Amino acid sequence: MKYLILGGMLLFLFPLTVYADYQQDFENEFLTKPWAGVQVEENVCISCHSSEQMKPEFRTIPEEWQASWHAQNNVSCEHCHGGDSKDAALAMSPQRGFLGSPQYKDVPQFCGKCHIAILTNFLESGHGKALMAGKKAPNCVVCHGSHNIRKAGIDIISVQLCTKCHSYERAKVMKQALFLTETRIGELGKKLEELKHEGVYPETDEQSLFSTQAEFRALFHTVDVNLVKDRTGEFTAKLDLIDKNIQNTYSLLKFRKNFSTLLMLTFAGMGFVIFLMTQKKDE
Amino acid sequence: MNRRRFLKMILAFLGSVTFFSFAFSFLKYLTALPASATAANKITIRKNEIASGDAKNIVYQNKPAIIINRPDKGFIALSLTCTHLGCVVEFNKSRQTLLCPCHAGMYDLEGNVISGPPPKPLTALPLKIEGDSIIIG
Amino acid sequence: MRIGLDNIIQTQVIDYRIPKNTNIFYTLGFLAVVAYGIQVVTGILLLIYYVPHPDHAFGSVQDIMTKVPYGWLFREMHAVGSNLMITVVMLHMVTVFLMGNYKRPRELTWLGGGLILIITIIFGLSGYLLPWTQLSYWATTIVTSMPTAFPVIGEPISQILRGGDHVTATTLSRFFALHVAILPPIFLALMGVHLFLINRIGISATPFGKIDEEKRPLTEYKRKTYPDGYPYYPTFFQKQMYMMMAYLAVMFFIMTFLPTLFFPSEANIPADPFKTPHAIKPAWYLLAPYQLLRLIPNKFFGIMIQLILIVVFLLWPFLDIQKEKNVLKRPVLRGVFLFLLVMWVVLLFWGRT
Numbered sequence: 111m112k113y114l115i116l117g118g119m120l121l122f123l124f125p126l127t128v129y130a131d132y133q134q135d136f137e138n139e140f141l142t143k144p145w146a147g148v149q150v151e152e153n154v155c156i157s158c159h160s161s162e163q164m165k166p167e168f169r170t171i172p173e174e175w176q177a178s179w180h181a182q183n184n185v186s187c188e189h190c191h192g193g194d195s196k197d198a199a200l201a202m203s204p205q206r207g208f209l210g211s212p213q214y215k216d217v218p219q220f221c222g223k224c225h226i227a228i229l230t231n232f233l234e235s236g237h238g239k240a241l242m243a244g245k246k247a248p249n250c251v252v253c254h255g256s257h258n259i260r261k262a263g264i265d266i267i268s269v270q271l272c273t274k275c276h277s278y279e280r281a282k283v284m285k286q287a288l289f290l291t292e293t294r295i296g297e298l299g300k301k302l303e304e305l306k307h308e309g310v311y312p313e314t315d316e317q318s319l320f321s322t323q324a325e326f327r328a329l330f331h332t333v334d335v336n337l338v339k340d341r342t343g344e345f346t347a348k349l350d351l352i353d354k355n356i357q358n359t360y361s362l363l364k365f366r367k368n369f370s371t372l373l374m375l376t377f378a379g380m381g382f383v384i385f386l387m388t389q390k391k392d393e
Numbered sequence: 394m395n396r397r398r399f400l401k402m403i404l405a406f407l408g409s410v411t412f413f414s415f416a417f418s419f420l421k422y423l424t425a426l427p428a429s430a431t432a433a434n435k436i437t438i439r440k441n442e443i444a445s446g447d448a449k450n451i452v453y454q455n456k457p458a459i460i461i462n463r464p465d466k467g468f469i470a471l472s473l474t475c476t477h478l479g480c481v482v483e484f485n486k487s488r489q490t491l492l493c494p495c496h497a498g499m500y501d502l503e504g505n506v507i508s509g510p511p512p513k514p515l516t517a518l519p520l521k522i523e524g525d526s527i528i529i530g
Numbered sequence: 531m532r533i534g535l536d537n538i539i540q541t542q543v544i545d546y547r548i549p550k551n552t553n554i555f556y557t558l559g560f561l562a563v564v565a566y567g568i569q570v571v572t573g574i575l576l577l578i579y580y581v582p583h584p585d586h587a588f589g590s591v592q593d594i595m596t597k598v599p600y601g602w603l604f605r606e607m608h609a610v611g612s613n614l615m616i617t618v619v620m621l622h623m624v625t626v627f628l629m630g631n632y633k634r635p636r637e638l639t640w641l642g643g644g645l646i647l648i649i650t651i652i653f654g655l656s657g658y659l660l661p662w663t664q665l666s667y668w669a670t671t672i673v674t675s676m677p678t679a680f681p682v683i684g685e686p687i688s689q690i691l692r693g694g695d696h697v698t699a700t701t702l703s704r705f706f707a708l709h710v711a712i713l714p715p716i717f718l719a720l721m722g723v724h725l726f727l728i729n730r731i732g733i734s735a736t737p738f739g740k741i742d743e744e745k746r747p748l749t750e751y752k753r754k755t756y757p758d759g760y761p762y763y764p765t766f767f768q769k770q771m772y773m774m775m776a777y778l779a780v781m782f783f784i785m786t787f788l789p790t791l792f793f794p795s796e797a798n799i800p801a802d803p804f805k806t807p808h809a810i811k812p813a814w815y816l817l818a819p820y821q822l823l824r825l826i827p828n829k830f831f832g833i834m835i836q837l838i839l840i841v842v843f844l845l846w847p848f849l850d851i852q853k854e855k856n857v858l859k860r861p862v863l864r865g866v867f868l869f870l871l872v873m874w875v876v877l878l879f880w881g882r883t
Contacts, residue, residue, distance in 0.1 A: 184804070224509075227494030306798045307790055309602075311592050314456070317479020324480050324495045366602055367786055369414075374782030376411045381775030383404045387397070388768045418600035422575060425598050 154198045155187040174258040190220065215241060217249035227328040235333040246275060262327060264292045280335070287338045288330060294349050295323050301356050308363055315352050322348045435530035440522070443468075448484045453529055457481050458518055459491075460527060463502050470518040470529045471504045477511040491515070547759035548766045549735035555629070556733075556766075557773040558622035563721070564774050565615035568781075569653075570714070572608040580660070582706040584699045587662035588800040606785045612654055613792055614781055616815050619650050627846075627867065630855035631734040635751075637847035639731070642724040644844040649717050651815060656709040658813055659702060665794065667801035668810040670705075671697050672820070679829035696803065737856035817881030818874045824881075 158164060160172045175181050188195045192207035202208045212220040218238065222229025232238040232250075240247035252274075253266050264285060272281035298319055302312050326345050329338060436451055438460060443449050448461040450473070457473040461484070471491070473482045480495035490507065491500040498509035505514045521528045548556075579598055581590040594601035623643060626632060632640035659670045674697065677687040693700030732754025760766070784791055796807050812820050819836050826832035842849070850863075857864050 224497045225495075226492065226497050230494075303795075307793075307795055309606075309789060309793055309798055310596060311588075311798050311800070313592075317474055320479045321474075321481055321495075324478075328494070362596075369603070370606075370782050370786040373411065373414060374779055374786055376407045376414075377775050377782060378779040380404060380407045380411070381772045381779055383400050383407065384768055384772040384775060387400050387404075388765065388772070418603055419575075421599040422601060422604065423578070 153186060153195045154201050155191075155193070155195050158198070158201070171257050174255075178255075178257060178259045179261045180259055190223070214249060215244070217251055221250045227324070228331050231328050231331040235331060237331075237333055248275070264288055284330070284333065284335050284338070287335050287342070288326075291326060291342055291345055291349070294346075295319065295326070298349060298352055298356065305356065305359055305363075310359055310363070312355070312359065315355050318348065319352055322352075435528055438527045438529075440468075440525055440527055446489065447486060450484075451529065453518060458529070459484055460520075460529065461502055466502075468520060468522065468527055469502065469504075470520040470527075472516040472518060474516075475511055476506075476513040476515065477509070482515065543763045543767075544761065546762035547756045548733060548762055549756045549759045551736050552733070552766070553736065554769065554773070555621075555625035557770045558618060558625060559728075560770045561618050561773055561777050562615065562622055564777065565611060565618050566717070566721070568611050569608060569615060572604045572611065573710070575604045576608055577710065582660070582702055584662055584702055584801070587660065587702065591661045606789070607781065609792055610781050610784050612657060613814070614777065614784075616650055616654055618777070619647050620815075623647060624871070628857050629734075629736045630857055631736075632847040632850075633855055634847065634851070635731055636727070636734060639724060639727045640847045641844055642720050642727065646717065646720050646724065648840075649713055649720065653709060653713055653717070654813060654815060656705040656713070659697070659705045660709065661797070662702065662801045663797050664799045664801055664805075664807050665796040665810070667697055667803065668796075668806060669812045670701070672810065673812050673816065674701070676820075676823060676833070679823070679833045681830065811881060814878060814882075818877035821877040821881030 156172045159168055161169075175187070180186075186195060187193070188206075190209075191211070192209045193202050194200045194206040197206075200206050202210075209220070218229055218232055218241065222232075233242070237247050241249060253271060254260075254262070267281050267285045267288075269278050272278055302316055302319065305312050322345055329341060332338075434454065436453055438449065438451070443460060443462040445462050446464050448459050451458050451460060453470075453472075458470060459473050460468060460470045462468055473491075474480075475482050475493040475495065475498055477493065477496060477498050480493050482491045482493045482498070482500065485492050489502060491502070491504075492498070493500075493509070493511070496510050498511040499507040500511070500515055501507050503514070504517055506512075518529050576594060579590060579594050579601065581587060591605065594605050596602075626640070626643070655670075655673060659666045674688055674691045677691070678684040680687065689695070691701075692698070693704055730753065733756075734754065735756070796810070811817060822836060823829065823832045826835070852860070854860055857867075
């Protein structure tokens with residue numbers, strides 16, 4: 111009986127060798143499923159711009175973009191430059207809204223298609239007004255890069271960047287004005303991450319924090335230290351609220367820990383006591 | 394008192410602590426009632442405060458919201474928290490749309506996404522019209 | 531009493547005798563039942579507040595964790611309990627195997643138990659999707675894609691499991707129905723048969739020690755009793771009780787000191803069908819099969835090997851008709867079994883990377 115079953119199974123193994131070739135197609139399909147790690151995305155912009163025929167200075171762009179915060183959030187070529195990323199013939203066609211790369215002066219409006227609040231504030235600022243008047247002034251790319259855009263942070267305000275045009279003094283004053291609020295936002299962000307690890311998902315607080323941070327940073331682009339100092343109070347109030355919620359959550363979690371410790375000890379205690387009861391009396 | 398009795402007493406004590414902890418949590422769990430909409434949660438506005446095509450910003454349950462008087466479909470109350478990352482959406486009267494200043498997410502006056510990164514429509518808030526007043530909540 | 535309760539208690543509890551050479555592992559079966567009971571009770575409590583639709587699933591679980599009083603307690607008990615139950619069922623299986631208690635006439639008991647293990651794992655699988663987190667969504671995507679390794683029938687099987695091409699609301703509904711309505715009666719029926727068989731045939735004694743088991747071959751039915759064994763109540767009953775306490779203590783230990791053991795950060799973020807997290811993998815009990823599938827270049831071959839192993843495993847008592855029950859006297863079997871066990875553990879850890 112046993113041999114019959116084993117023999118049958120062995121026989122079953124033979125067809126597997128036949129299927130081996132047939133399975134190549136399935137394997138390819140298997141590995142291209144998103145979770146298998148190989149994202150097969152047809153982006154013609156990237157294929158051309160990383161090919162050998164491309165000008166060397168343009169060839170580095172796809173790599174730079176891949177490392178950027180935009181790439182992490184699925185913002186690709188066509189979202190800023192227009193065009194059709196799926197059709198090689200129409201990829202750079204005006205029909206598909208292709209914009210090319212903007213002139214130095216037009217960069218703020220180019221980025222401001224999405225980053226609206228920042229554009230508004232920038233145009234009101236000393237930097238923005240100088241740029242529009244044709245004088246020496248920074249545009250978005252000067253501080254943030256063009257394709258290798260990283261997540262914004264207070265350290266973009268730096269000696270090497272700001273002294274390109276003027277002394278570091280005023281930049282330093284601005285950085286100081288921003289510093290405390292930015293640090294607090296960072297700390298609160300970390301605490302929210304910790305809470306997520308503990309099983310609580312603080313959605314409203316996360317949104318509130320992001321919103322506060324976005325507004326604060328948009329305000330910075332006015333490059334008006336007095337304005338920032340004046341309004342720091344209202345931002346601090348919002349952060350205080352978020353902090354309070356976080357503290358409440360932490361005390362909630364503490365209660366839970368105490369409660370489950372109590373139950374754990376009672377169960378362990380009962381187990382031990384019953385175990386002792388099973389031991390024979392030594393009289 | 395011999396050992397057996399002592400052990401039994403401890404067991405009874407621990408057992409009742411455990412039992413009552415669970416019974417208590419059980420009961421609280423089963424008898425929980427959602428936060429009832431008390432009068433304090435509601436916001437009442439007069440209809441004539443908002444002209445047709447215009448809107449009024451309010452704060453509902455500590456979060457920014459808006460009541461819009463749509464020219465064709467009447468009043469609607471929407472949350473102003475953008476469903477993308479949480480920024481506060483702004484009403485654009487001339488274009489009759491809602492625009493998020495962070496990443497240009499655009500919504501129509503129903504709260505549906507027209508363009509941009511938001512994944513979901515804006516949450517609609519419960520709105521009732523009683524005579525001259527609009528009641529939110 | 532009308533139904534002769536006294537008689538039932540007398541025969542089943544007081545006069546029921548357990549062989550003297552049983553060990554602590556004999557309580558594992560009872561523990562599995564206790565574990566299941568805890569899952570049912572906490573599961574029903576969760577059912578009261580959970581909403582099985584993608585738009586509300588995550589939110590309802592979060593509400594249970596934060597707004598419902600003591601919701602966190604029952605949710606964590608259910609989550610930790612599910613992993614502990616699978617562990618207990620697996621331990622029970624390993625110890626029964628090593629004590630040779632699957633042998634004739636107990637083959638059907640083993641088969642029933644094996645099917646119960648499979649049902650338990652399917653419980654775990656279906657329950658995993660319900661909170662609709664990043665972890666749930668993507669782990670389920672992987673697991674429901676595994677059947678595509680079969681040629682003709684693979685794709686339809688995956689389609690039926692998922693209710694479509696991707697994991698959607700349809701998948702959630704059917705996994706929910708499976709978890710809450712379809713699997714419990716199947717589980718209870720199998721458990722009922724399993725317990726009935728144990729009672730009918732009688733507890734088997736371990737082969738270690740001097741007590742002689744049944745004389746083989748067994749050609750006619752005879753319930754195995756141990757007139758000189760020790761009474762079920764209070765002795766063995768107490769053992770079961772303190773093991774149950776130990777189980778609960780372990781559960782609460784994990785809940786208190788290791789709350790993130792089964793909850794990596796992706797388990798607390800709502801599912802996003804457009805964003806694949808970096809390293810998704812199925813739950814730990816499916817990591818070994820998953821890793822095996824990843825290693826063997828031919829996917830079909832990989833799945834077939836696993837299916838064959840499962841079938842051999844379920845039918846083992848019918849294949850292993852040697853009289854010797856003592857595993858210490860069967861070095862080949864011991865070696866093969868230990869090898870497979872070690873490989874399983876190795877594959878599990880390998881699958882984590």
